[in-house]
Amino acid sequence: MKYFKILAMVCAFLFIQQSAMAFEPRNVLCIAPSDPGGGWDFTCRNMAPILSDLNLVKGRIRTQNMPGAGGGVAYAHVVGQQKGNANLLVAASTATTTRLAQKMFQGFDADDVRWLAALGADYGIVAVSPKSRFKTLDDLVTALKENPAGMSFVGGSAVGGWDHLKMLMLADAAGVQDLKSVRYTSFSSGGPAIIEIMGGRADVFSGDVSETLTQLEAGSLKVLAVLGDDRLPGVLADVPTAKELGYDVIGANWRGFYLPEGVSDEQYAYWSDAMKKLAASEKFKALREQNGLAAFERTGAEMDEFVLNQVKSLEKLFARMGQ
Structure with a gap:
């Protein structure tokens, strides 16, 4: 009997591991926190569908526009109602982090979601x-x-x-x-x-x-x-960056995505890898260049760290401005 109990536990553990490893997003929805048109809508309707073209997502990715409060309505919806939903992408940009730093999303902070990727920047x-x-x-x-x-x-x-x-x-x-x-x-x-x-x-x-x-x-x-x-x-080509001149400033108006909090590490890893493949694809590079976006890639943990540091830095600036 003891042998069968141990065997059952091992099988259950392996099943859980296999299920997590086998995550494949389906019926994916991309929320654009704005009306049709503009940067967030572009991110959902033009960047995200390439994931389907590359067979990284089964089926087409749908877009839902959710305007209001400069992205705050969508942010509150994701934090409050979509926890753990690994089939949901949300378009984001520097405007998102700026508003978080200004405390415009009242009651919510930057670490209430999982920051996934930045895929291009102006x-x-x-x-x-x-x-x-x-x-x-x-x-x-x-x-x-x-x-x-x-x-x-x-x-x-x-x-x-x-x-x-x-x-x-x-x-x-x-x-x-x-x-x-x-x-x-x-x-x-x-x-x-x-x-x-x-x-x-x-x-x-x-x-x-x-x-x-x-x-x-x-x-x-x-x-x-x-x-x-x-x-x-x-x-x-001949213009230096501020960074190489000794001023550590990255002023990138980036475009990308975040996920709801509560997705598993395995699901997050899947999406991070998918975003890397998206960024490396010729189709995406053509889209980026056609729309005047420079290469700017941050994915997974690097993206999460980048965003949280950006918000902290902007918070300090706003404090010194008296805002």
């Missing part, structure tokens, strides 16, 4: 007029440290938004103590902000690569640094 840039007195990033940083209020920054996001935050991150990395004194003026988009630079009415433009390519090719803007891991190809 890198931030620091740009000036070709006639600017700032010839290098070091020139700009030196002036900024001497007199933080002595120059004007412009960008296409609101005060406290991503374009503003990128400049505060740079100032912080440079050792500027009084971040409140850094002058930033917001515009409805990058276009009007660039016009201010071209017209000599502002000193520094904070934006993303995708919105500046036309002006760069025309010689209307000069990029002092790219806020990325590595130098970019093409027209920006």
